[in-house]
Amino acid sequence: MDPSMYLLDLVVFIGIFGIMSLSLNLEFGFTGLANFGKVVFFLIGAYSYALLSQAGFPFYLCLIIGALIAAVFGFLISLPALRLRTDYLAIVILTSGEIIRLIVKTEDWIAGGDWGTSVAPAIALPGASAHAGILVNIGLVYVCLFICFTISRLLTNSPYGRVMRAIREDEVAAEALGKDRAKYKAQILMLGSAMAGLAGGLYVQYLHYVLPGMFLPIVTFTVWIMVLLGGPANCWGALLGAALVEVFDRGANLAKDLLTLPTDASNLQYILFGVLILLVLLYRPQGLLKESAVKTRATERVRSLGGAVRNKED
Amino acid sequence: MDVNWAQVLVNSLVTGSLYLIASVGLTLTYGLSGFPNFAYAEYISLGGFVGYFVADELGAGLPAAFIVAFLVVGVVGFLCYRGIFQPMARRGATIIHLMVASIALGLILRHLIPVFGDFIPALGWSWAPSYFTITWVAFDFGPVRLTGLWLWTIFTAVALSVVLHFLLTRTRIGKAIRATSSNPDLALASGIDVEKVIWITWFLGAGLAAVAGIFRGAETQVWPMTGWEMILPVFAVVMLGGIGNFYGAIAAAFIIGLAENIGVVALTALGLSTSYRIGIAFLILIITLIVKPQGLAMFFRRS
Known part of the structure; x- marks a missing residue:
């Protein structure tokens, strides 16, 4: 592949996984939900997109309906999961990913079973160059990313965002203050799942195919690395993490072609991923960027008046 | 459709035995350390690989394979706790951070297996499935067929239950494990070396996972996903039995073994994939998690 295409491809991936990273940031970073099944909602968005576009729906409806279906699944998972302890929630979501992948793999009639099926691109430009095609994709992906980023920022800087952080810090206390934690958690899981579903749709229309092997648990884990590395509860951090992890991934792929190793380099890549996350957890659990302070007109004024609030926080 | 129900029962017994051996270590370490160690799946795979190397590549026989796998993977389990989880817990890591770390560790261990195989070809480790070459004699008891491997699986599960029962109720270390599991602060105040208790449990737990890995590998195949393929039933046993509850795990393992084998009959009858x-x-x-998150623990005294 010529280098400029390679770079543009990287930009698309950063955009798609930036959406995933933002959505996990809402769930884990702000609300403290251990969603170990991001890939479930990514898969549902992807397969919804594939099936709807085969049925002849226009791409924007495919993306929106895919996101809505993913949100419904998020709601369904939230029903048993939200009354549960953190570790139970993690186990339930993680294992449900295995079941959903098993279903699309086994049932050939859904979308070609193990072999998958091809997906039409969202915006087809007959006769256009590969460059133009990828630039159109960048436009589409980054519009979606911008929408998700704006929603994240507005939400987390609102009173709603303060409830999210309160639930993360002490959910019993939040409940005692009259905040229905189950309702909030269900809403956040639905929103996060919708974003992940949107990312899934964008992903398969960009790659032009969908198959169960694309939705291994490693996808979930990659998104976790992005959020933890970038800095939980910081929307810019989520994007930074997504960019760093994708660049690292590409770098490792390039190195793989350049170096001749006596072993399969993709194994080493996963090992490096694992080591990276252990190092972050051991030595910088707060991530690269610190948690962003709540930013509203009122806090801005207080800050400009002398920064008392800020100093107290530090 | 004609179903050989006697055979279904025997199969359930075998499945249950395997799940019991595979889950005991997880439930004990989960109860003691308070978080689910997802890298536990990799202890199972690693056990299968070490056992395959000793039994097939070295030709030292299965008994040696069990002992070596138990010790090697036991040490790996201990090192995981000592090297990663303990320092993290000391620095006040949350349960989410511990779970993420365990997934990271699982990723590392899983992909280290083929890397070791590439650097040391004598190990015979790779992503491609390996098969134990031992052939098992099949016995027919009336309508029921049993293989030697199945008999060993059942025997091991029974022996494990008896030995662990006496270990937990009659020995100092067993009592210390139970005490630490139910109240670590009180255990510490009573002069129990809580850290040492946790280390020993992680060693034993990983070692038992390795034994399960050999049984599973001998029954099917050995590859880096051997353990991950079992993670669902293993967690189901731990949850149904009640976290940290060894007696609950025994009951849960056989309930799930039975449910799975009856389920296979039902799936076949419905024309669905097994x-x-x-x-x-x-x-x-x-x-379990919706109705009774504490599992069957209420029926058994705490262990």
Whole structure:
């Protein structure tokens, strides 16, 4: 592949996984939900997109309906999961990913079973160059990313965002203050799942195919690395993490072609991923960027008046 | 459709035995350390690989394979705790951070197996499945067929239950494990070396996972996903039995073994793929967590 295409491809991936990273940031970073099944909602968005576009729906409806279906699944998972302890929630979501992948793999009639099926691109430009095609994709992906980023920022800087952080810090206390934690958690899981579903749709229309092997648990884990590395509860951090992890991934792929190793380099890549996350957890659990302070007109004024609030926080 | 129900029962016994051996270590370490160690799946795979190397590549026989795998993987389990989880817990890591770390560790261990295989070809480790070459004699008891491997699986599960029962109730270390599991602060105040208790449990737990890995590997195949393929039933057993509850795990393992084998009959009757059998463990897991998150523990005294 010529280098400029390679770079543009990287930009698309950063955009798609930036959406995933933002959505996990809402769930884990702000609300403290251990969603170990991001890939479930990514898969549902992807397969919804594939099936709807085969049925002849226009791409924007495919993306929106895919996101809505993913949100419904998020709601369904939230029903048993939200009354549960953190570790139970993690186990339930993680294992449900295995079941959903098993279903699309086994049932050939859904979308070609193990072999998958091809997906039409969202915006087809007959006769256009590969460059133009990828630039159109960048436009589409980054519009979606911008929408998700704006929603994240507005939400987390609102009173709603303060409830999210309160639930993360002490959910019993939040409940005692009259905040229905189950309702909030269900809403956040639905929103996060919708974003992940949107990312899934964008992903398969960009790659032009969908198959169960694309939705291994490693996808979930990659998104976790992005959020933890970038800095939980910081929307810019989520994007930074997504960019760093994708660049690292590409770098490792390039190195793989350049170096001749006596072993399969993709194994080493996963090992490096694992080591990276252990190092972050051991030595910088707060991530690269610190948690962003709540930013509203009122806090801005207080800050400009002398920064008392800020100093107290530090 | 004609179903050989006697055979279904025997199969359930074998499945249950395997799940019991595979889950005991997880439930004990989960109860003691308070978080689910997802890298536990990799202890199972690693056990299968070490056992395969000793039994097949070295030709030292199965008994040696069990002992070596138990010790090697036991040490790996201990090192994981000592090297990663303990320092993290000391620095006040949350349960989410510990779980993420365990997934990272699992990723590292899983992909280290083929890397070791590439650097040391004598190990015979790779992503491609390996098979134990031992052939098992099949016995027929009336309508029921049993293989030597199955008899060993059942025997090991029974022996494990008896030995662990006496270990937990009659020995100092067993009592210390139970005390630490139910109240670590009180255990510490009573002069129990809580750290040492946790280390020993992680060693034993990983070693038992390795034994399960050999049984599973001998029954099917050995590859880096051997353990991950079992993670669902293993977690279902731990949850249904009640976290940290060894007696609950015994009951849960056989309940899930039975449910899975009856489920296979039902799936076949319905014309569905039998690969959905792990879905049955998933259903049990979900129902347990919704209805009674403490599992069967209420029927058994705490262990």
